[in-house]
Amino acid sequence: MKTLNIGLIGAGFMAKAHSVAYAGMPMFFWPAPAIPFKKTIADINEAAARDAAEKFAFASYTTDWHDIINDPDIDVVDICTPNNVHAEIAIAAARSGKHILCEKPLSLTTSQAKEMYLAAKNNHVKTMVAFNYRRTPAVQLAKKYIEEGAIGKILDFRGTYLQDWSADPDSPLSWRFQKDICGSGALGDIGTHVVDMLRYLVGEFTSVNARTATYIPERPVQSGMSDSLGNTKGGADSIRQSVDVDDQCCFMAECANGAFGTIEATRNAWGRNNYITFEIHGSEGSICFNYERRDELQVCFAKDGDDRRGFRTVYTGPCHPYGEGLWPIPALGIGYTETKIIECYDFCKAIMQDQEVSPNFRDGYAIELISDAILESAKTRVWTKVKEVAEN
Numbered sequence: 001m002k003t004l005n006i007g008l009i010g011a012g013f014m015a016k017a018h019s020v021a022y023a024g025m026p027m028f029f030w031p032a033p034a035i036p037f038k039k040t041i042a043d044i045n046e047a048a049a050r051d052a053a054e055k056f057a058f059a060s061y062t063t064d065w066h067d068i069i070n071d072p073d074i075d076v077v078d079i080c081t082p083n084n085v086h087a088e089i090a091i092a093a094a095r096s097g098k099h100i101l102c103e104k105p106l107s108l109t110t111s112q113a114k115e116m117y118l119a120a121k122n123n124h125v126k127t128m129v130a131f132n133y134r135r136t137p138a139v140q141l142a143k144k145y146i147e148e149g150a151i152g153k154i155l156d157f158r159g160t161y162l163q164d165w166s167a168d169p170d171s172p173l174s175w176r177f178q179k180d181i182c183g184s185g186a187l188g189d190i191g192t193h194v195v196d197m198l199r200y201l202v203g204e205f206t207s208v209n210a211r212t213a214t215y216i217p218e219r220p221v222q223s224g225m226s227d228s229l230g231n232t233k234g235g236a237d238s239i240r241q242s243v244d245v246d247d248q249c250c251f252m253a254e255c256a257n258g259a260f261g262t263i264e265a266t267r268n269a270w271g272r273n274n275y276i277t278f279e280i281h282g283s284e285g286s287i288c289f290n291y292e293r294r295d296e297l298q299v300c301f302a303k304d305g306d307d308r309r310g311f312r313t314v315y316t317g318p319c320h321p322y323g324e325g326l327w328p329i330p331a332l333g334i335g336y337t338e339t340k341i342i343e344c345y346d347f348c349k350a351i352m353q354d355q356e357v358s359p360n361f362r363d364g365y366a367i368e369l370i371s372d373a374i375l376e377s378a379k380t381r382v383w384t385k386v387k388e389v390a391e392n
């Protein structure tokens with residue numbers, strides 16, 4: 001069986017998730033499209049790179065990501081750094097003919113996203129942007145129902161991604177609150193996951209009307225590059241610096257197919273942890289999903305008799321999307337790891353079968369154009385058209 005040599009850059013939270021996926025993928029999906037081999041991990045922090053190589057079972061480590069690009073034996077470059085270095089690494093990887101898995105959001109700016117997309121396209125490498133939540137089996141089941149026409153013509157939708165890890169003003173100013181490193185705040189960090197899911201399920205977004213807010217204008221500075229996601233707190237005497245991105249983002253969106261809806265993203269919603277939800281209403285029924293109950297899809301069909309119509313719960317299992325590789329009993333428990341394992345499986349399959357996979361850099365670029373329109377609309381407070389993807 002073919003081996004794919006992996007070079008992973010950035011040894012933090014996502015490095016852990018992706019490393020587990022490389023190890024676990026062949027255990028779930030057999031025969032595997034290829035066996036991932038964890039060859040090199042890079043981090044600018046040498047101790048982090050060294051520890052990660054040991055913990056995540058990489059054959060070697062480096063503090064310079066160029067070593068991965070220059071290694072002729074590396075097949076896949078996996079970008080798990082903060083957003084400000086995605087573009088430079090991805091463009092260099094594409095020019096070296098390496099396939100690229102890049103964490104979301106794709107880039108800091110739309111011009112970077114365009115350059116990344118064109119570099120990959122012109123160098124004929126496969127790409128994937130790690131919007132893994134759409135690979136939850138229940139979300140894939142929602143897609144199946146929609147494609148089969150089970151809920152008819154889609155009329156409207158609402159989506160949320162609500163968390164509370166930054167609601168405390170003492171939650172530190174990590175890279176996720178600095179525009180030059182992250183690009184945008186709640187919007188890019190979490191809102192884009194919902195945009196990806198609803199764009200996938202409903203259709204292309206054409207215009208948006210948005211509001212953003214920054215409720216906590218200063219936070220205690222966090223030392224070190226790796227984001228603790230609010231798990232370490234600064235004290236009252238900590239040095240504080242300005243937050244220059246949104247804490248909250250809320251917008252209406254219109255789609256090319258006439259459907260419209262609302263999306264809300266915040267990391268300051270006390271009591272919400274990873275509250276990714278959507279509800280989609282069609283002419284023949286409705287679909288409802290909540291990631292905090294991710295084994296379940298709620299569906300309601302208009303054709304059911306008046307005396308029994310209502311939401312029913314379908315637990316995903318072996319007869320549902322990806323069920324053949326996952327667990328043999330419905331509701332046994334789909335986790336974050338499974339979504340990353342499925343992502344890894346689909347990406348390795350795309351490489352081995354020389355096929356495009358979604359979401360790829362084109363999708364990542366399209367989502368950057370939507371994010372750009374959202375931030376523009378939040379400034380001007382008027383409906384704003386989403387620009388089209390440039391093909392050259």
Ligand SMILES: NC(=O)c1ccc[n+]([C@@H]2O[C@H](COP(=O)([O-])OP(=O)(O)OC[C@H]3O[C@@H](n4cnc5c(N)ncnc54)[C@H](O)[C@@H]3O)[C@@H](O)[C@H]2O)c1
Pocket residue numbers: 009010011012013014015042043044045048065079080081082083085103104105130131132189225226227228
């Ligand atoms: N798909 C998801 O669900 C999900 C979840 C969390 C984060 N993310 C995305 O993953 C990416 C990484 O986030 P994270 O939470 O793992 O971050 P993190 O802060 O935990 O880790 C980032 C690591 O990158 C290293 N780094 C920074 N610059 C580097 C460089 N130039 N070269 C090599 N290493 C460098 C840092 O030292 C740090 O160890 C971000 O783009 C983020 O938006 C996605």
